[in-house]
Amino acid sequence: MSVLTLTIEGRDVAGQTGGTILQVARENGIAIPTLCHLQGLSDVGACRLCVVEVEGQRKLLPACVTAIDEGMKVTVNSERLTAYRRRIVELLFTERNHVCSVCVADRNCELQDLAVELGLTHFDLPLLSPQASVDATHERFGIDHNRCVLCTRCVRVCDEIEGAHTWDVMGRGTEARLITDMGIPWGDSNTCTSCGKCVQVCPTGALFEKGRSVAEARRRRPYLPYLVAHEGRTR
Amino acid sequence: MSKPRLATIWLDGCSGCHMSLLDMDERLLEITDRVDLVYGALVDFKEFPKDVDVTLVEGAVSSEDDLRKIHEVRRNTRILVSLGDCAVTSNVPGMRNQIGPAAILERAYLENATINRQLPGPMVPRLLAMSRPVHAVVKVDVFVPGCPPSADLIHSVLDDLISGRVPVTAGVTCFG
Numbered sequence: 001m002s003v004l005t006l007t008i009e010g011r012d013v014a015g016q017t018g019g020t021i022l023q024v025a026r027e028n029g030i031a032i033p034t035l036c037h038l039q040g041l042s043d044v045g046a047c048r049l050c051v052v053e054v055e056g057q058r059k060l061l062p063a064c065v066t067a068i069d070e071g072m073k074v075t076v077n078s079e080r081l082t083a084y085r086r087r088i089v090e091l092l093f094t095e096r097n098h099v100c101s102v103c104v105a106d107r108n109c110e111l112q113d114l115a116v117e118l119g120l121t122h123f124d125l126p127l128l129s130p131q132a133s134v135d136a137t138h139e140r141f142g143i144d145h146n147r148c149v150l151c152t153r154c155v156r157v158c159d160e161i162e163g164a165h166t167w168d169v170m171g172r173g174t175e176a177r178l179i180t181d182m183g184i185p186w187g188d189s190n191t192c193t194s195c196g197k198c199v200q201v202c203p204t205g206a207l208f209e210k211g212r213s214v215a216e217a218r219r220r221r222p223y224l225p226y227l228v229a230h231e232g233r234t235r
Numbered sequence: 236m237s238k239p240r241l242a243t244i245w246l247d248g249c250s251g252c253h254m255s256l257l258d259m260d261e262r263l264l265e266i267t268d269r270v271d272l273v274y275g276a277l278v279d280f281k282e283f284p285k286d287v288d289v290t291l292v293e294g295a296v297s298s299e300d301d302l303r304k305i306h307e308v309r310r311n312t313r314i315l316v317s318l319g320d321c322a323v324t325s326n327v328p329g330m331r332n333q334i335g336p337a338a339i340l341e342r343a344y345l346e347n348a349t350i351n352r353q354l355p356g357p358m359v360p361r362l363l364a365m366s367r368p369v370h371a372v373v374k375v376d377v378f379v380p381g382c383p384p385s386a387d388l389i390h391s392v393l394d395d396l397i398s399g400r401v402p403v404t405a406g407v408t409c410f411g
Contacts, residue, residue: 100411121408
């Protein structure tokens with residue numbers, strides 16, 4: 001495997017062939033905001049928060065799924081990028097019903113943290129206020145579709161780590177919803193092993209343990225050592 | 236030079252933002268020395284005055300009464316501050332938006348009522364179809380999210396505004 005050299009934020013850095021911009025940036029202590037990415041799971045480029053500018057490319061590229069190249073010049077922070085990222089977070093907030101003050105994940109939420117990090121103080125876009133349901137049919141867990149950002153971490157951890165593939169996504173656009181099995185209530189699923197990995201990887205309050213109230217949904221990521229082994233942080 | 240004229244108003248909220256304002260403790264005395272408090276839940280004036288420099292607005296715009304008040308506030312205020320999540324996002328009051336006022340009233344006052352079942356009469360301001368953030372109705376100059384925003388944050392925002400500075404709330408306070 002050969003080593004490629006590139007510059008990120010004007011710094012000369014190196015990474016292995018096949019590595020992504022996000023990997024190399026983080027190895028070198030350069031922060032790029034992410035939401036759907038979770039170390040240990042495959043990357044899907046779903047949230048677009050990690051978009052970066054690559055010299056010579058007209059389009060912005062998602063750092064989590066863009067392989068590094070020799071001589072690449074990458075900008076990860078600019079006013080333009082921050083504006084796009086802030087707008088992405090605003091779109092996520094306004095597409096569903098995110099009511100932080102009464103959410104199980106209040107103060108333990110990556111979406112809430114991103115709003116602060118990106119300086120989002122209000123929404124210029126109208127709130128869509130969609131009808132979204134809560135499925136509490138599972139004995140120990142629940143899913144509140146009002147809080148889901150469709151990052152698909154739960155889908156990936158269930159498929160790639162647990163091997164159950166209970167979760168998937170149905171529908172398109174604003175109609176897209178997470179489903180268990182072929183769209184049956186979670187409690188009726190015969191593929192779910194009740195391992196709870198989906199709950200631990202959820203960045204918001206969409207997936208929760210029953211019996212937890214507002215602001216109690218602290219994620220226990222060390223419970224998933226195969227995910228956090230390389231990450232060195234609990235969230 | 237006369238002191239800046241400060242007002243506060245409480246629309247569809249729980250009063251928690253006003254409580255957080257009171258939580259400034261002894262700093263309240265320092266702030267009230269530097270302003271004329273001309274309207275709000277903390278003083279007894281019946282009509283919203285003219286020529287207000289700063290108005291802190293708590294709560295979402297949910298009823299016909301809220302709507303009338305917020306337009307009156309905007310007409311007479313130089314710097315309008317959306318204080319707290321209800322004013323900024325509609326927050327908890329907005330949770331009824333996907334259900335509708337008729338169904339909500341029926342649920343609260345008929346289905347779930349154990350005594351004196353009746354819908355609110357004409358004495359109570361009618362609910363609007365949607366509970367909306369303040370800036371969906373009138374122009375807002377400063378956004379202070381938080382449920383509630385901390386006393387420290389409210390103090391720093393007021394200190395900035397009274398001193399003629401523009402407060403920066405981005406990156407220092409979160410929703411919720």
